[in-house]
Amino acid sequence: MFDHKGELGPRIIVALDFADQAQALALADSLDPSLCRVKVGKEMFTRFGPDLVRQLHNRGFEVFLDLKFHDIPNTTSAAVAAAADLGVWMVNVHASGGETMMAACRERLESYGDDRPLLIAVTVLTSMSADDLKGIGISESPEAHVSRLAAMTYNAGLDGVVCSAQEATMLRSEQGERFRLVTPGIRPTFAAAAGDQQRIMTPVDALHAGSDYLVIGRPITQADKPLEALEAIQAEIQLAEE
Numbered sequence: 650m651f652d653h654k655g656e657l658g659p660r661i662i663v664a665l666d667f668a669d670q671a672q673a674l675a676l677a678d679s680l681d682p683s684l685c686r687v688k689v690g691k692e693m694f695t696r697f698g699p700d701l702v703r704q705l706h707n708r709g710f711e712v713f714l715d716l717k718f719h720d721i722p723n724t725t726s727a728a729v730a731a732a733a734d735l736g737v738w739m740v741n742v743h744a745s746g747g748e749t750m751m752a753a754c755r756e757r758l759e760s761y762g763d764d765r766p767l768l769i770a771v772t773v774l775t776s777m778s779a780d781d782l783k784g785i786g787i788s789e790s791p792e793a794h795v796s797r798l799a800a801m802t803y804n805a806g807l808d809g810v811v812c813s814a815q816e817a818t819m820l821r822s823e824q825g826e827r828f829r830l831v832t833p834g835i836r837p838t839f840a841a842a843a844g845d846q847q848r849i850m851t852p853v854d855a856l857h858a859g860s861d862y863l864v865i866g867r868p869i870t871q872a873d874k875p876l877e878a879l880e881a882i883q884a885e886i887q888l889a890e891e
């Protein structure tokens with residue numbers, strides 16, 4: 650694994666999944682960059698492109714560019730370099746693209762030194778259950794499959810994985826303390842709806858299980874008062890850390 654300047658900093662990454670840029674920026678303006686990072690994913694990047702990322706940078710936010718690249722090594726490593734040129738804090742690829750592809754991405758970022766983004770790989774999407782895996786021909790359990798993909802990611806020299814918090818304890822013991830665990834599928838106790846997520850956990854349980862970063866979307870972005878929702882989660886986390 651290669652070194653990175655990044656310290657842990659704020660643990661919450663707010664997923665900005667909006668069809669409307671003004672709405673996303675208004676939400677960002679209501680949040681505090683010292684309390685959270687933000688994530689730009691496929692919907693907003695496809696609609697608004699790199700300019701949205703720059704606007705978030707101008708507001709002081711570190712950005713996780715969540716485009717889950719999955720392609721041949723040459724294409725994927727070039728895409729990761731484009732993300733590094735944009736100055737994002739974190740970028741991801743799909744681990745199922747294979748170890749050679751991931752290693753090519755890591756090598757491509759070496760020339761950026763300390764300015765490179767964290768490079769992580771998606772294992773098994775948190776919306777997928779054991780039955781969904783069977784549907785794509787994978788008969789091992791989600792945990793076993795996550796473990797396999799995380800080991801490949803580690804061997805390719807990446808910084809960590811996106812996984813469910815339900816797999817965090819296992820991966821922490823298998824891959825050690827420095828392997829970053831980024832966990833979506835987080836549902837605070839006050840957020841009743843799991844929505845399309847299958848493998849979920851509360852923020853406090855996720856941190857106890859070993860998550861480094863919690864990706865949280867709708868429980869904050871669709872709350873009546875998003876800043877209050879973020880602060881409520883922060884308060885829960887702080888209480889648990891005392």
Ligand SMILES: O=C(O)c1cc(=O)[nH]c(=O)n1[C@@H]1O[C@H](COP(=O)(O)O)[C@@H](O)[C@H]1O
Nearest residue numbers: 664715773774775811833834864865866867
């Ligand atoms: O890579 C991701 O961020 C991701 C991976 C995964 O396995 N599951 C997952 O939900 N995500 C993203 O995390 C966010 C979760 O949003 P909420 O379900 O609204 O909290 C979405 O932006 C997803 O695209």
